[in-house]
Amino acid sequence: MIDFLIGLTAILGTCITYVFSLYVHKRWNVTITAPVIISTVLIICVLLIFQIPYETYMLGGQWIDHLLGPAVVALAYPLYMQRHTLRELLIPLLVGTSLGAVVGISSGVLMAKWAGFEESIIYALTPKSVTTPVAMAVTENLGGIIPLAAVFVMFAGIGGVLIHNLVFRLFRLDHYLGRGVGMGSASHAIGTATLMEDSQLAGSVSTVAMVISAVVVSVIAPALIFLLL
Amino acid sequence: MLNIGKIILHTIVLIVFYQVGMLIQNTFNLFVPGSVIGMILLFIFLSLKVVKITWIENGARFIVDNLALFFIPVTVGVLDYYEVFAGIGSLLILIALISTMLVMGISGATSQLLIKRRAEEHD
Structure with missing residues (x-):
């Protein structure tokens, strides 16, 4: 009974914090006020101040956590809505995004390996370019530290x-396709949202690239890691 | 109120696809996460019109728009690992940044090269 009440409080607290962070983000609208950052920082502060262990918070948190899998499934929706973009630009999208996935995994893993970090950390770094719920699933499969x-x-x-902006200039990305694929492959939903503000077209490409990248990374990560480590 | 009912019903459809994806992953011992398999299945079913977009759209839109809410409980878990980023660990931030830069530049430049070449062929 007590566990249930603690859990309920954790769920409600998380939801309220999230709604509050949405409001803050709307008000200031800079990248650093992303709801996930504000919410995480606020909840960590509350846990630290009241000396609540993470396990206790997770009595409720796990219930929200259970929806992470279905949340990944939901990504089929934006992909389906952009199916015309996908069909029209299939080859350039697939080739660019897949290459990006390989570069992202290998560059991160190799640099971390040379720097001498342990494997559980390297596995957490491996899927950093893809959207959080997929990255967590990939890291879980590899045996890395999921919150990391x-x-x-x-x-x-x-x-x-x-x-x-620097990368766009450095690599001469002036076409909406190049910008969309670059942003979606490297910076997932956060990048996509930013790009969407500049151009709807580049934003749509970025959405598709983000979902394709999630699929490609989850498929190739285990094999690539095996080769690199 | 009707909308909340729809969101819940649509989310149940997503959960079914997730469970099927997990089942496939476990049955065939795949490394690809069950959730990703479920997503691919749903996309195929939508494209084949086996599943109508009206069966999932309210739930899917709600979840995608509020994606952050669902992983906040896990990100809070970083509280047990903050020492990872102390000292030499701060190098990890630099590694993530350099790698992100490479991904963005190389993937974008490749796609752009391919589309521009295609445009030239059409001229």
């Missing part, structure tokens, strides 16, 4: 938004 995977995904997303 989410943090690396944030680095890739926010980092990508901060450096995208």
Whole structure:
């Protein structure tokens, strides 16, 4: 009974914090105010102040966590809505995104290996370019630290938004396809949202690239890791 | 109220696809996450019109729009791992950034090259 009440409080608390963070993000609308960042920081603060262990919070948190899998399934919806973009640009989209997936996994893994980090951390770094729920599933399969995977995904997303103008100039990405594929492959939903503000067209491409990238990374990550480590 | 009912019903359809995906993953011992298999299945079924978009759209849109809510409980878990980023660990941030830059540039440049070449052939 007590567990149930604690769980319910955790769920309600998480939802309220999330709604509050949406409001904050709408008000300031900068990358760093992304709802997931504000909510995470706020909840961590509450847990630390009241000295609540993470396991206790997860009595409720796990119920929200159960919806992560169905949330990945839901990504079929934006992909289906962009099916015309997908069909028309299939080859350039597939080739660019797949190459991006290989570059993302191998560059991250090799640099972390040379720097001497342990495997559970490297496995968390591996899927950083894909959307959080998929990255977590990939890291879980590899045997890495799952919450760390989410943090690396944030680095890739926010980092990508901060450096995208520089990268666009450096690699001469002036076409909406190049920009969309680059952003979607490297910085998933966070990058896609930013690009959507500049151009609907590039944003649609980015959406498709993000979903394809999630599929490609989850398929090739285990084999590629085996080769690299 | 009707909308909430729809969201719940549509989410149940998504859960079914997720469970089928998990079943496939476990049956064939695949490394691909069951959730990703479920997503591919749903996309195929939507494309073949076996599943109508009206069966999932409210639930799917609600979830995709609020994706962050569903992984907040896991990201809070980083609280037990903050020491990873102390000292030499801060190098991980730099690694993630460099790698992100390479992914963005190389994937984008490749697609752009292919589409521009295609445009030239049509001229």
